Amino acid sequence: MDSNEFWVFGYGSLMWNPGFEVEESRPARLHGFRRSLCVRSWVHRGTPDHPGLVLGLDRGGSCRGMAFRVSPERWGAVVDYLRERELVTHVYKERTLPVTLGDGLRKPALAYVIDRAHHQYAGALSVEEAAIAVSTAEGKSGPNTEYVTNTLAHLREMGIRDHWLEDVGRSVERLVNGG
Template identity: 55%
Template sequence: MTTTGDDFWVFGYGSLMWRPGFDFIERTQAFVHGYHRSLCVFSHVHRGTPEAPGLVLGLDYGGSCHGVAFRVAGAARAETLAYLRARELVTSVYVERMVGLRLPCGGATRALTFVVDRAHEQYAGRLPIEEMARLVARGVGASGANPDYVRNTYEHLRQLEVHDSALAEIVRRLKASNDTEPAAERRSA
């Protein structure tokens, strides 16, 4: 991997993995230590509303996280930062951070990412799995349905051979709910 002094890295752990929305030179799996992926953010815009919040991922303190790193050309820095800030800082529940990044080739660098602000009113913390599944099942916002977001992230992690037990359980519950819905509709008809 050749990196010029002007290139920079962006770390994605949720929808950025499968929908970055910016140009990049390189995409690779990566690992961050000191933070973990968690469905810990009440979504008031992208996957829910203030009246009916969805639940989205945040990079929360502690543990570690496998995700995707994107190397961005230095010439695209200003445009990429403006795009990411508009996308991620809409309600200020995330804080922009530079974090240490381990690359699969054994190299290390620093990357821009967005971590959850635990003091923000949208920080959900650690919710029971039943509550997470309920919020995800009903959430719809400007970027679409919350279940689609969770399924897309889960499937992308599976392609990377990364297991996330919380996402796996929520996807299982969403599928079980969808499988029983037609039968319930038939019974009420």
């Protein structure tokens, strides 16, 4: 990583709620990973008996998100904060990966990718499999449907299209509304 720059890549709630002070935020793309509802949620959006699904970065494709530049004097505190936020059950692995900023400039960025060997990894689900899990799960942070709807609304506000997640959202809506 450039000794003068520290970037963090966000692909889900981190994009609109980083939780740390940012020097600069820029649209970015991470190649080789895609946004996916591939993490079983047993607390916040589901239960152990009826897990919900939350986002992870899984292998394959690419993902549009946001890159955040953090000032050098805050690096340690930001990494500590992110580890506390993202590594609670260690379903994610902390990696430094190259992201491409909107102007084509490539920067190394800290990112959290799914650990496919972790017991919370749900695998590559079809739209219907994901929609069924989401439409029926609820945890201490609320219904899983709320999580997906909120994520899609934020992505739309940011001008980011995620066709697979949008398909899941439409399917969830049909299941919930009985259509």
